[in-house]
Amino acid sequence: NAGVTQTPKFQVLKTGQSMTLQCAQDMNHEYMSWYRQDPGMGLRLIHYSVGAGITDQGEVPNGYNVSRSTTEDFPLRLLSAAPSQTSVYFCASSPLKGDLYGYTFGSGTRLTVV
Amino acid sequence: KNQVEQSPQSLIILEGKNCTLQCNYTVSPFSNLRWYKQDTGRGPVSLTIMTFSENTKSNRRYTATLDADTKQSSLHITASQLSDSASYICVVSLPNTGNQFYFGTGTSLTVIP
Numbered sequence: 001n002a003g004v005t006q007t008p009k010f011q012v013l014k015t016g017q018s019m020t021l022q023c024a025q026d027m028n029h030e031y032m033s034w035y036r037q038d039p040g041m042g043l044r045l046i047h048y049s050v051g052a053g054i055t056d057q058g059e060v061p062n063g064y065n066v067s068r069s070t071t072e073d074f075p076l077r078l079l080s081a082a083p084s085q086t087s088v089y090f091c092a093s094s095p096l097k098g099d100l101y102g103y104t105f106g107s108g109t110r111l112t113v114v
Numbered sequence: 115k116n117q118v119e120q121s122p123q124s125l126i127i128l129e130g131k132n133c134t135l136q137c138n139y140t141v142s143p144f145s146n147l148r149w150y151k152q153d154t155g156r157g158p159v160s161l162t163i164m165t166f167s168e169n170t171k172s173n174r175r176y177t178a179t180l181d182a183d184t185k186q187s188s189l190h191i192t193a194s195q196l197s198d199s200a201s202y203i204c205v206v207s208l209p210n211t212g213n214q215f216y217f218g219t220g221t222s223l224t225v226i227p
Contacts, residue, residue, distance in 0.1 A: 004157070040219060041219060042118065042203070042216070042217030042218055042219050042220070043158075043203075043215075043217040044217075045215070090157050090158075092157070102148060102160045102163060103158075103160075105157030105158050105159070106157050107155070107156050107157050108155070108156070108157055
């Protein structure tokens with residue numbers, strides 16, 4: 001099992017550019033989420049999915065889109081990058097309810113928007 | 115307002131020494147409380163999980179305690195090793211929500227030889 005795989009590990013974007021952060025898991029987990037981690041702040045939930053075809057917004061969804069066409073993949077799209085989106089992004093998955101089983105996190109994508 | 119606060123913000127200890135990290139929360143009600151270890155450049159990894167009815171949980175040299183009455187938790191690290199250098203994050207979850215987590219900002223621990 002590879003666990004949760006995120007690509008790329010590092011990315012630099014210019015303001016206004018768009019891109020997709022990839023996340024894939026091979027554990028057949030139903031729950032998948034995207035978080036951002038900023039200095040001095042706890043991880044904040046961007047979007048999450050409880051299964052293929054179902055997504056919902058988290059705490060800080062503005063400027064991001066997600067889709068869940070398969071159980072394995074949960075890409076995060078930045079529509080028009082802004083410097084405020086400079087952050088480290090983590091994808092996480094869990095088998096059933098996250099509060100019971102906890103999350104498996106990917107290794108993160110460090111994004112810089114200039 | 116549901117919050118999770120951790121202290122100290124950072125800590126430096128000598129290899130072999132013990133240390134205790136603190137977590138205070140106002141999340142109510144809560145389902146469980148977890149401690150995660152996050153190595154530099156990596157995602158968080160779960161160390162322990164406790165429900166509101168548990169007082170203590172151990173995982174090798176890590177022992178977590180929970181006082182649900184005072185809404186406090188601590189993570190005690192025994193005989194620290196250089197590999198313990200990491201950020202330790204306290205996470206509290208609401209019951210029956212699946213994805214409602216409250217993350218602390220973490221304690222950065224540095225173990226020096």
